[in-house]
Amino acid sequence: MVEALARSPTCGDVPNAPALSGTVDIENVSVVFGEGDKQHQAVTQTSLTIKAGEFVCILGPSGCGKSTLLNTVAGYVQPTVGQVLLDGVKVVKPGPDRGMVFQQYSLLPWKTVSENIAFGPRMAGKSRDESSALANTFLALVGLSKFSDRYPAELSGGMQQRVGIARALANYPSVLLMDEPFGALDSQTRLMMQENLLSIWTEFGTTVLFVTHDVDEAIFLADRVLVMSASPGQIIGDLEIPLQRPRAPEISADPVYIEKRTQCLSLIRKESLRAFEEQNS
């Protein structure tokens, strides 16, 4: 069922295929919080285009404005200047076309795992039966079918995040927005989740915008890594990651991987040195 419903990432090869949806245009976006003396520029004049089906990671230290940038795409935050377009349509508020996965566990504690996943389809007006069938499908996708009648609190952190991913996907969003979704997990679980996510993405071909502060996570997952800097909330590097897929953890020994990792690190280092000198001058 998933295969039937999923949009294949390779359908671009088919002649006259409709253009894939899920293109994100961030046009000259600035976000300023607060007023007067307390004004804080979280994102500064950022422009970028994310192609449909692309897996993009936003990498940067905490507090540099990653979440804020992501939230402008999600529609939680309105840009002070500029605009965000999804497939050419201006983003004005959150919606089911942009699935969101949070760092904090955000499942509804009073609904079972299955009800949590069925929530989106229910809100989209699907019948109870149809929604719960969808929930089962997506639960199977993340390998948690056995847990459908459990409450979120009965699941481990990693399992809850898998349910969160299933819940976001159950609406067939054109973009999946992920804000440090694995940040609270231990490193083994985290690796497993990353592989899991990649295989889901391969199946769905959804555009993914993934925020992380972990260089290895960014390079392992992404087609493209955007390095963001704190002063003041700008993209300072845009690196293609030409590693073959499917990727396994051993890829970290690949020379390309090492090269990209070094590039990312030196960008971040240069930036933090600059920030450090600025502070001390």
Add this chain to the structure above:
Amino acid sequence: MSKVLNAGQAFLKPATEAQTTSDNATALPARMPAISDTPTDIRVMKPSQTRTQTEPDGRTEQQTALLPQDTSTPGQTAVTETTTRARLSPEQLNNLMISALALLAGIAVWHWATAQNLNFYINFENVPSPGKVFVAFTEHLRTEVFYVHIGVSMRRILISYCLAVLVGVFIGLLMGRIPFVRAFVMPYIEIVRPIPAVAWIPLAILMWPTEEASIIYITYLGALFPIVINTMHGVEQTPEVLVRAAKSLGASSFNIFWHIVLPAALPSIAAGLAIGMGVSWFSLLAGEIISGQYGIGYFTWNAYSLINYQDIVVGMLVIGFLGTLSTLFVKSLTRPFLRWQEKAR
């Protein structure tokens, strides 16, 4: 009428004491765990627990402690499930035993103090012994009018409490959701809430057409404030991330209210309902000073004017027990809606 008012003044002292307690209870929401000291109170305690659990870090630790491996089979968690479903765990039985022993010990001390005519700072010389109170109680059980007193009081509680629930939850929800409503209503609540139920007696008599309506009004006010305040706090505590998640899943404002805000507030609302039930009994006692004939509060107050010490204590204990029972009843009604919380441990 003036006789009634004088009666009210004479009763002022004991009733004000009752109100102080009631006031504490109304203030409770901020530190709700304080009211739980018996195993049946566990659910009232829970709201604060969920609050901490919505903080991601605390919960992560808790969860990983419970289920260290992602690959854990359902069987592993099923263990906790069976224990929560069991009617009374050994721990709960143990607590019940302790409570029963504590009550027995209290009665024993009471008996001893009255038998000794203890007069050491506290004077027990005029306090009836448990035996006398028990005899008086069984005698009353054989009279029809005693049941009328109880029945009339329960009817008043039922009407006042239901009104307070409807109005209180409604206002509380509005206050929690709409800053304007909150700013508008809050000063009234702040000013009216500390007014003891007895202080309302003269005005209630003047305002309402019948005695019955005045009593119900006073009782209703007692229950209203804890319900409003707990509901409001519950609504305000809705984790923002859940609201955001729901928006991204396509939920309308109504659905966000129905599926997120209301369930998130429910533990706190349930606590408010339980506290409100307790407070409505203190207020009833004050309200029934007005009553010329019936009601357990009237019974107690009448025993006081007739200097019938046993009956005063009988009345007090009956109010205590009815209050406890009705609070337990309220909790049992809200429990099914909070079942999800039992899983969060």
